[in-house]
Amino acid sequence: MSDSPQTTTSDLIVDRLRTWGVERVYGYAGDGNNPLLGALRRAGGSPEFISARHEEGAAFMAVGEAKYGERVGVVSSTQGPGAVHLLNGLYDAKLDHAPVVALVAQQHRSALGSGHQQELDLQHLFADVSSPFIQFVAAPEQLPMVLDRAFRSALANSQPSVVILPHDVQQAPAPDLGQSHGEVVTSPRWTTGEVIPRGEDLDAAAEVIAAGEKIGILAGRGVRHAQEELIALAERLGAGVTMSLLGKPYVDESHPLVAGTMGHLGTTASAHVLQECDTLLIIGSDDPWTEFYPVPGTARAIQLDVDPAMIGNRYPVEVGLVGHAAPGIRALLERLPERGDTPWRREVEEQIRIWHEISRLRSEVPARPLNPELVARGLSARVPEDAQLAVDVGSAVYHYVRQMSLPTSVPAHVSSTLASMGCAVPYAVAAKEVAPDRPMVVLAGDGAMEMLGINELITVAERWRGWGNPRFVLLVLHNRDLAEVSWEQRESEAEPRFDASQEVPRFDFAAYAEQLGLHGMRLHDAAALDRVLDEAFTVERPVVIEVLTDPDVPLLPPFPHGRQMLESMRQGLAAEGEAGKHGLQLLNHYAEIEEQRR
Incomplete structure (x- = not known):
């Protein structure tokens, strides 16, 4: 008689994950998902389980797996509080369109409805965040069908799927599926095709474009596989190219027609x-x-998107083109003549030249102790072409957008639409697991680091020795202020900074890194910036650079919008009395730079 353990439903789950090509499961242990974790142990590291320090961090890691690896990220948690902690990361996946599958434990089926410890109504909890697919597994026979549908939904909708696994279902013997009534046998397969807009829609779009003289392009995440086609279209039309925050990594910002990221944190050229x-x-x-x-x-609009539901979603469009970006642009190019040199093209190129000068001058404005724009600019110059970048939410995003112009070979990600602080270090862990031989660069503020980053830095300390290339440079902008919110208070409310809510407690990030066995560096002198940054990229272990920066460097929106906000910002700073004088001086200096070069 064999002594080998009986194959359980959890073993079946792990086998199906492996068939779907899953290499890693991020998560945190609990009694609810113990059977699944036991099956992962028995599988011998295929897939590998990577333990975060918090379920929220694990969920962000799964999103990072999806964003950097362009594959499904998988996360697991216990029931109750573990499930609740997943929500922030899953909403990040939902709003930024990243495919994630969450395997969430639940109490035994026989206990449900009793108000058992950690018993929550998980189907209601996840109903919004995973609306395309959420399934409670009531019987072992539902697997692997439920997993197959979860993966296909995540991939087809680019959104999270949630599979709820009662403890006793995980423990049950693996079913022997056949053709009995009620048994559904599926296959772990998914594919897609190339969607091309209809010919009549392309003709209508070409007519609108032909009638226009000043063409602008807004490129989003959908152009990630259409980078050459996008630039060819801009060249053909002499069009100015702007990007959403999600589109920024996929557009060559060195091109003379690329005006940079749009929006509140964007560029004056855009x-x-x-x-x-x-x-x-x-x-x-x-x-x-x-x-x-x-x-x-004021502008006739055309929108190209693979999702018909997106057409006209943000702006009234005259022509909608349903299709993938690359074949859609190629089909459109066949209908568009070369425009050559035009007054609009020259105007766009001049505005971009002016913006580059404004960006440089802003970084050179003296601050105390350091101008964060100068720091971000210096970091940008040192990011290797084969690196990956993670940016945390807050003022760091403004500095990334305005001072970091990176080659499209560098994948860069941020929690864009949800804009959740604390995403960067978990993202970076996943990025290194996806591509362990590539250098990793992280830009974060002290608020985001204290929220979640310092916890998941423990995970970095646990994992880095297994990476083929140990280079991992984390630059922390340490200004002891939730700077983005402070400036939003001044801008939107004409209110002074509220110290009790805005002050970030003192934390020694460099010393903490050393305590974890990493390399800590501290920078407070602009004269040492180049030396410290150069050294950081030579260290053969993860590096944390704690840079003391000035919270009063203004997060001024691009003009002309920024000009409209100046008075309220000045009122907020004036209400701060003596404490606001330095910020007011910097704000006026920045406004002067903008006005003199327009």
């Missing part, structure tokens, strides 16, 4: 393109900053 164009092409973007689009009625 604002000019969007406000002055008479024809707008929206390609693979659903950017919510509608006040930065052209004034409705």
Whole structure:
């Protein structure tokens, strides 16, 4: 008689994950998912289980797996509080369209409805975040069908799927599925095709474009596999190209027609393109900053998106093109003549040149102790072409957008639409697991680090020795202020900074890194910036650079929008009395730079 353990439903789950090509499961242990974790142990590391320090961090890691690896990220948690902690990461996946499958434990089926410890109504809890697919597994026979549908839904909808696994179902013997009534046998397969817009829609779009003189393009995440086609379209039309935050990594910002990221945190050149164009092409973007689009009625619009539900979602469009970006642009190019040199093209190129000068001058404004824009600019110059970048939410995103122009070979990700602080270090862990031989660069503020980053830095300390390339440079902008919210208070409310809510407690990030066995560095002198950054990229272990920066460096929106906000910002700073004088001086200096070069 064999002594080998009986194959359980959990073993079946692990085998199906492996068939779907899953290499890693991120998560945190609990009694609810113990059977699944036992099956992962028995599988001998295929897939590998990577333990985060918090379920929220694990969920962000699964999102990072999806974003950097362009594959399904998988996360597991126990029931109750473990399940609740997943929500932030799963909403990040939902809003940024990243495929994630969450395997969430639940109490025994026989206990449900009794108000048992950690018993929550998980189907209601996850109903919104995983609306395309959420399934409670009531019997072992539902697997692997439920897993197959969960993966296909995540891939087809680019959103999270949730599979709820009662403890006793995980423990049950693996079913022997056949053709009995009620048994559904499926296959772990998914594929897609190339969607091309209809010919009559392309003809209509070409007519609108032909009638326009000032063409602007707003490119989103949907252009990630259409980078060459996008630039070819811009060249053909002499069009100015702006990007959503999600689109920024996929557009070559060294090109003379690329005006940079749009929106509140964007560039003055992008604002000019969007406000002055008479024809707008929206390609693979659903950017919510509608006040930065052209004034409705001033620009005729065309939108190309693979999802028909997105057409006209943010701006009134005249022609909708349903299709993938690359074949859609190629089909459109066949209908568009070469425009050559035009006054609009020269105007766009001049505005971009002006923006580059503004960006440089802003970084050189003296601050105390360091200007974070100068720091981000210095970091950008040192990011290797084969690196990966993670950016946390807060003022760091402004500095990334305005001072970091990276080659498209560098995948860069941030929690964009949800804009959740604490995402960067978990993202970076997943990025290194996806591509352990590539250098990793992380830009984060002290608020985001104290929220979640320092916890998952423990995970970095546990994992880094297994990476083929140990280079992992984390730059922390340490200003002891939730700077983005402080500036939003001044800008939107004409209110002074509220110290009790905005002050970030002192934390020694460099010393903490050393305590974890990493390399800690501290920078407070602009004269040492180049030396410290150069050294950081030579260290053969993860590096944490704690940079003391000035919280009073303004997060001024791009002009002309920024000009409209100046008075309220000045009122907020004036209300701060002596404490606001330095910020007021910097704000006026920044405004002067903008005005003198327009």
